[in-house]
Amino acid sequence: MEAEGVNLAVEKTLNRDDNNISREDFDKSLHGCEHYKRRCKLRAPCCDRVFTCRHCHNEATSSLSNPKERHEFVRHEVKQVVCAICDTEQQVSNLCSNCGVKFGEYFCDICKFYDDDITKGQFHCSDCGICRVGGRENYFHCPKCGSCYSIGLRNNHLCVEDSMKGHCPICYEFLFDSTKETTILKCGHTMHVECYKEMFDQNQYRCPICFKSVLNMSRTWERLDQEIEATAMPEEYRYEVQILCNDCNNTSKAFFHIFGHKCQHCNSYNTRVITNGENHQR
Known part of the structure; x- marks a missing residue:
């Protein structure tokens, strides 16, 4: 009876003299969630619960107190959808079998993906x-x-x-x-x-994974050359250290300086000291 009532409401809206909306476009872009505009919900094959999209599901399950109950939505396994207009549950398609509303302007039968906002270029x-x-x-x-x-x-x-x-x-x-x-x-x-x-x-210019420079840092290295030349280290800190260059992966020696250590192969200051301070010769 509820579905019949919805159908009557749809028909009444569509039959208005000032209305030129087709049945398929009824309530377009008025339903969905913060992630997608769509006129259906998905029954999750993993937990048999209904969610508007996989992101809504994953956000809900990731916050469960029991870690063993946390899981992610597998989009390709969706078999059933629920119409957001008449609440009819049915097999995956892009048209409601009961009220004829289109579930999404964009629809992918492989991913079971619906979206009314096609400006995204899906x-x-x-x-x-x-x-x-x-x-x-x-x-x-x-x-x-x-x-x-x-x-x-x-x-x-x-x-x-x-x-x-x-x-x-x-x-x-x-x-x-x-x-x-x-x-x-x-x-x-x-x-x-x-x-x-x-x-x-945050003034970080190295890859967080391999530590290589992500930009051309040559001008920065030139400034460091000038700063190091203008700032002499005290006598007790004038010793050589062995360094590894993060940019070219070569090792070389450089005089210790608080501002940095220059690679002798590629002139980069993106280096790290690999000798223990106790092993230096003063």
Whole structure:
């Protein structure tokens, strides 16, 4: 009876003289959650509960007090959806079998993904096996890295095998199916763009994973040359130390200085002392 009442309400709205909305577009973009605008909910195959999207599910289950009960939503395994208009549960499709409403302007039958906001430029990448946003024409799939990247990075990045099949080194969110934009560092490691900017705001210019410089630091190294030349160390601190360069991975020797130690191979100051202070010769 409830579904019939909803259908009557839909019909009444659609039959108004001033209304030119089709049945499929009824209540478009008026339903959903903070993550997606859609006119259906998903029955989670893992716990048999109903959620608007996988993110809503994962947020709810990740906060469970019992760690053994925490789990993630597997989007490809969804079999049933619930219409947000008439509350009819049915098999996965993009049209309600009862009231005829379209569940999402964008629909992927592989990912069981619905979204009324098509300005995101959603597309399904068969190589990734999931839907992505940003417009297919703006992205390419890198088979070695195992993910889609901005077209500007085609033939212009260092490949690291399955680099996206890990977690962002700043916020630790899994990168492969993250909804946030990602970027590739010079070293080939990947992180969220917003985390990359946050790292810069904290005056950190090294990859958190391999410690290589993420920018051209030559001007900074030149300033350090000048500062070190202008600041002599006391006699008791004038000794050589062995250093390892994070940028070129070579070892060399440099005179100890509080401002830094210059690599003799690539002139980088992105180095670390690898000899114990007790072993130096004064």
